[in-house]
Amino acid sequence: MNKVIDLERFPINRLNDPEGIDLIERCKQELHAHGMFNLDGFLTPQAIDKAIGEVKPVLDRSSFLHQRNHNIYFEKSIPDLDPSHRALTQCLTSHHTICADQIKDSVLIKLYEWPAFADFLATVMEKKQLFTMADPLARLNVMAYRQGQALNWHFDRSEFTTTLLLQSPDQGGVFQYRTGLRTDSDPNYAGVAKLLNNQDKQVKSLRQGAGTLNVFRGRYTAHRVTPVVGRKERIITVFSYYQRPAVVFSDEERIGFYGRAT
Numbered sequence: 001m002n003k004v005i006d007l008e009r010f011p012i013n014r015l016n017d018p019e020g021i022d023l024i025e026r027c028k029q030e031l032h033a034h035g036m037f038n039l040d041g042f043l044t045p046q047a048i049d050k051a052i053g054e055v056k057p058v059l060d061r062s063s064f065l066h067q068r069n070h071n072i073y074f075e076k077s078i079p080d081l082d083p084s085h086r087a088l089t090q091c092l093t094s095h096h097t098i099c100a101d102q103i104k105d106s107v108l109i110k111l112y113e114w115p116a117f118a119d120f121l122a123t124v125m126e127k128k129q130l131f132t133m134a135d136p137l138a139r140l141n142v143m144a145y146r147q148g149q150a151l152n153w154h155f156d157r158s159e160f161t162t163t164l165l166l167q168s169p170d171q172g173g174v175f176q177y178r179t180g181l182r183t184d185s186d187p188n189y190a191g192v193a194k195l196l197n198n199q200d201k202q203v204k205s206l207r208q209g210a211g212t213l214n215v216f217r218g219r220y221t222a223h224r225v226t227p228v229v230g231r232k233e234r235i236i237t238v239f240s241y242y243q244r245p246a247v248v249f250s251d252e253e254r255i256g257f258y259g260r261a262t
Contacts, residue, residue: 001110001114004043004047004107004110005043005044006044009041011023012116015119024120024124028126031124031215035179035216036177036215036221037124037215038213038214040208040209040211041212042164042211042213044211045211047107047211048210048211050107051107051166052167052235054107055103058098058102058103059096062098066093066097066259067094069090069091070091071089072088072091074155087196095151096143096144096145097143097144099136100112100136100137100138100140101136103140109140112132118241125159130242130243131244131245133248134247134248135254138249140237140239142166143238145173145233145234146228147231148227148228148229149228153196153222153223154222155181155218155219155221156218158218159219162239163236164213164237165209165212165214166210167232167233167234168232168234169229171230172227172229172234173225173228173229175214175223175225176205176224177204177221177224178195178203181220
């Protein structure tokens, strides 16, 4: 993996060495302070080129256009809220997606299945163990955001999200987030409404470079990707790990996200 990851800067395969211990501590501190951590240059330039070469033809030829209106919760309704509440405002998300089964022998799949990668994430997130998904479609996805496309405000269903940026657009496509907008005990509907009214001054923007690993607590951190401007796509990989083995999506979920069940 030394040709895929810059293991000199990010020794995720040597977590018990002083350098590995220091990396873990830095990631934990950022996670605690900001709800996320970023490792810029995690993927080597050679690996970025290889990954782009493997996924770009598939994105151009056979990606699924995922496009839907949704609220920030991705739920049809919230029991505590009137349907007209500002926190339930509908917005549009649009991007092109390919699934793990379309890039089976890619460098991204090899990274996803490398045990040291999951061990590193589990250690930072203070989990006993993390498992790859058994779902042949959902375990790893690559999304491309083209001219005018965006990922709108939402909370993730999982506790944390792991992404790897492969290509930045020339303009737009900025990752924006609001750390700690809600908790398990406080849904903070008023705060959500304030965010959607563009009145939340704690929203931050993050411009990432190609090869950046980003891990964030998406269940509590509202986030979005602003519309892409120009012909150059924003291409990003999403890795899915769980604390239990053999997790799969339902056919309904697969069809909703990918347009197919198998």
